[in-house]
Every structure is written in structure tokens, then in C-alpha cells.
Amino acid sequence: MIYTVTFNPSLDYIVKVDSFRLGEVNRTYSEKMLPGGKGINVSIVLKNLGIQSVAMGFIAGFTGDEIQKRLNDFGCESDFIRLQSGLSRINVKLKSNEESEINGRGPRIREMDIKKLFDRIDRISDGDVLVLAGSIPNTLPEDIYEKILDRLKGKNILAVVDATRNLLVNVLKYHPFLIKPNNHELGELFGRKLQNDEDIIRCAKELQSRGARNVLVSMAGEGAILVEETGKTYKSPAPKGVVRNSVGAGDSMVAGFLAGYLANRDYQEAFRTGIAAGSASAFSEDLASKEDIQALLRQIETIQRRS
Known part of the structure; x- marks a missing residue:
């Protein structure tokens, strides 16, 4: 089974406004609400590809109820920990001549809630996949990723970590199966701007x-x-298409990579499927569908480089 963890899920309220004007009344011409969070996005795209997963994390209040309902409407399984007080956050995504976001803070997570998460983590067994994705709220300890992977030490778990800075660097000692920085995040880890493919490969190998x-x-x-x-x-170039959505492309790439790898344990196929899934989300108003991913797979030619 695949498990995804989203520590601070959200309801993403996505609105479109013609020529947004600050300080004035603006009327939307399009709006929708989706369950949000990097791990949740991974679960949804996996489900679109016909692969079941269990989404874990913390939810609170009526917004938490709605997150769980909407995720279940996608056909995804969930095993959230319900907090006794507070509200799961609402993130506003404003699309106009420019894209802007207002992200909520989220509820307070207590020590007893963390223990409940650890109890669920302990049930993960050999052969399972665990996806840890995204930032953490300030009510969680900074080493929460490390504590989770340390609990799983000795089990044959495929751990996937999609995080930045110390959250990522500090878990490398647990030998995660996959990490997915973007090129800018990779450069930040080494304190410099990466100029070309050779720089990226050199840092990745480090x-x-x-x-x-x-x-x-x-x-x-x-x-x-x-x-x-x-x-x-x-290395592979991105497929051709019009970028319509900046949310969830990286998470979709993780989901596509996992789907491709689990199908036949082939890294080149995993890579191709990951690129197709990430691009399909970028080219769509929603997260990638199976049909869109399959269509883009036909465009992608993977170039193998000598190490």
C-alpha cells in the first residue's frame, strides 16, 4: 500500500477574476474548491492512474470535514487524525493578470495528536510506500520527518520525500528511495545558482x-x-503544451514516477511517466487525468546520458 502524509491539509478556493484591482470590489467569473496539500495531490493523481493509496495527516473543524469528503469523492482512501479544536485552513488561489495566493495558518497540533500519527505510521509494513511531502506547520517539531523515518528503520519501506532545505537534508541518512527537489531548491541546498545540466547532476550525485x-x-x-x-x-525535455496551472505539477510528477516504477520496477519508464504526469497537471485546470498522461507519454523521448 502507498501512504501519503500531508501535515497541514487545506481547502483550496480557486477563483478567477478579470483584471484584479486592489482595494476595489472584484467579481469572479470562475471558482472551485478542492482538497489541497502535496500529499493529497499525490493521492489524487495516483487514484486517477488506478492506484489506491491512503492519505494521512491532521484535519480539524468543518473545513476538515469538507477536505475529507472531497478527497473521498475522488475515490481516495483516508485515515486522518481529527484534532479536537481549530479549523483546517482555507488557501485562496487568485488567478487574474497575475497569480496570487493567501495561505491559512492551520490548527494547533498537540503532542497527543503527534502520538496518534506515530501509531498509524507504526502499522506501515514491509513493501509499503510512504510519501512525505511539503512543509510543516510551526506547531510540529522541526525533526518530524526524521522521527517518522527513524520509526520505520529496519522495515523494507520505499520512502519518498518531497521537501526543501533541512527537512530534506536531515533525512538523507535514512536512505529515502526518492527525493524530488526542483532545480532552484537543489541550488539552495548548495548555496549557489546551478548553471547547467552538469551542475544539477553533480549536486544530485552529492x-x-x-x-x-x-x-x-x-x-x-x-x-x-x-x-x-x-x-x-x-534527461528529458518537457512535452509541448500551454501551461494553465502552477499548482500540483511537482506532486503529480511524484505520483507518476511511483506509478511507472511500481508497474515494472523500470526507472526509465518511471521517469517518463513522472514527466508526463507533471506536465499533464501543468497543462490542465485540474490535476492530471489518466487520459492526459497517456497522451503526453507518446510525446516524450528520454535521453540517456553517460554517468
Whole structure:
């Protein structure tokens, strides 16, 4: 089974406004509400690809009820921990001549709630996949990712970590199966701007030397690079299309990579499916559908590079 963890889920209220004017009354011409959070996005795209997962995390109040309901409406399973007080956050995504976001803070998570999460984590068994994705609220300890992976030490778990800075660096000692920084995040880890593919590959291999098994680096319109554990390196340009959505593309890439890998344990196929899924979400108003992913797969030619 695949488990995804979203520590601070949200209801994403997505509105479109013609020529937004600050300080004035603006009327929307389009609006929708979706369950949000990086792990939740992974679960939805996996479900679109016909793969079941269990979404975990913390929810609170009537907004938490709505997050769970909408996720279940997608056909996803969930095992959220319900907090006794507070409200799950609402994030406003405003799309106009520019995109703007207002993200809520989220409810307070107490020690007893963290223990409940650990109890669920302890049930994960050999052969399962665990996806830890996104930032953490300030009511959680900064080493929560480390504590989770330490509890799973000794089990044959495929751990996927999609996070930034210390959240990512500090878990490399647990040898995660996959990490997915983008090229800018990768540069931040090394305190410099990466100028070319060779820089990206060199830094990715450095993260491998610190413990990561596979490093998937997304580069927006430039495609992606995979440095995988056997030593092979792949690069592929992004498929052609019009970018309509900046939310969830990276999460979709993670879901696509997992789906491709679990199908036949082939890294090149996993890489291709990851790029197709990430691009399909970027080219759509919603998260990637199976049909859109399959259509883009036919465009993608993976280029193998010598290590």
C-alpha cells in the first residue's frame, strides 16, 4: 500500500477574476474548491492512474470535514487524525493578470495528536510506500520527518520525500528511495545558482553520496533529470503544451514516477511517466487525468546520458 502524509491539509478556493484591482470590489467569473496539500495531490493523481493509496495527516473543524469528503469523492482512501479544536485552513488561489495566493495558518497540533500519527505510521509494513511531502506547520517539531523515518528503520519501506532545505537534508541518512527537489531548491541546498545540466547532476550525485537512492530534479519548462541508484542519468525535455496551472505539477510528477516504477520496477519508464504526469497537471485546470498522461507519454523521448 502507498501512504501519503500531508501535515497541514487545506481547502483550496480557486477563483478567477478579470483584471484584479486592489482595494476595489472584484467579481469572479470562475471558482472551485478542492482538497489541497502535496500529499493529497499525490493521492489524487495516483487514484486517477488506478492506484489506491491512503492519505494521512491532521484535519480539524468543518473545513476538515469538507477536505475529507472531497478527497473521498475522488475515490481516495483516508485515515486522518481529527484534532479536537481549530479549523483546517482555507488557501485562496487568485488567478487574474497575475497569480496570487493567501495561505491559512492551520490548527494547533498537540503532542497527543503527534502520538496518534506515530501509531498509524507504526502499522506501515514491509513493501509499503510512504510519501512525505511539503512543509510543516510551526506547531510540529522541526525533526518530524526524521522521527517518522527513524520509526520505520529496519522495515523494507520505499520512502519518498518531497521537501526543501533541512527537512530534506536531515533525512538523507535514512536512505529515502526518492527525493524530488526542483532545480532552484537543489541550488539552495548548495548555496549557489546551478548553471547547467552538469551542475544539477553533480549536486544530485552529492545528495546520493549522503544517502538518497534516486534524485529526481524537476526543471519546469526545461523538463527533468533523474539520477538513479544504479548510476544511470536520464534527461528529458518537457512535452509541448500551454501551461494553465502552477499548482500540483511537482506532486503529480511524484505520483507518476511511483506509478511507472511500481508497474515494472523500470526507472526509465518511471521517469517518463513522472514527466508526463507533471506536465499533464501543468497543462490542465485540474490535476492530471489518466487520459492526459497517456497522451503526453507518446510525446516524450528520454535521453540517456553517460554517468
